Amino acid sequence: MTRTSAPLTLELTLLGILDRTPMHGYNLCKAVQALDGFGLIWKIKQSSLYALVDKLEAKGLLAGTLIEGESHPSRKQLQVTPAGRAAFEAWVDSPVDSIRNMRQDFFARLYFARGTGPGRARALVRAQREACLAWLEDIRGRLRAGGGDHLKAVLSHRVHIVEATLAWLDEYEAGL
Structure with a gap:
């Protein structure tokens, strides 16, 4: 196949x-x-x-x-x-589909979006912010559901990564 x-x-x-x-x-x-x-x-x-x-x-x-x-x-x-x-x-x-794709995929998209003007870049940043907020809600829900100490540590780390990404998106958009 x-x-x-x-x-x-x-x-x-x-x-x-x-x-x-x-x-x-x-x-x-x-x-x-x-x-x-x-x-x-x-x-x-x-x-x-x-x-x-x-x-x-x-x-x-x-x-x-x-x-x-x-x-x-x-x-x-x-x-x-x-x-x-x-x-x-x-x-x-379109926004990337996971936080791990921010480093390569999102920045490539942003490069080309920015090349056509701040409006397209701003729209991409806003769409990515919405995706990040959904990820954050999902991760926090999984964290509230409980689990072992290691799972809690991993999920807590992911919360911090998504929060930092959201802060960066806000800072970047303000500069457009």
């Missing part, structure tokens, strides 16, 4: 870069490395990037056109398909 999966954050980031301007793989790798703050999130080798590009093409999210070169070998120019653009746009506008 073949398992289908949604694109990963890095794959969607590639779609976002290519949505700005089509380019070939080598330039795409350089563009990822040049993104503000992304070096703190990912390290990607060129060979891994090409594997992700192939995966996105197979899913119909990217299309490649072979460009013949006179002074260089032929290169595949990559561009986002309408399906790829739709997947990217939906991803940028």
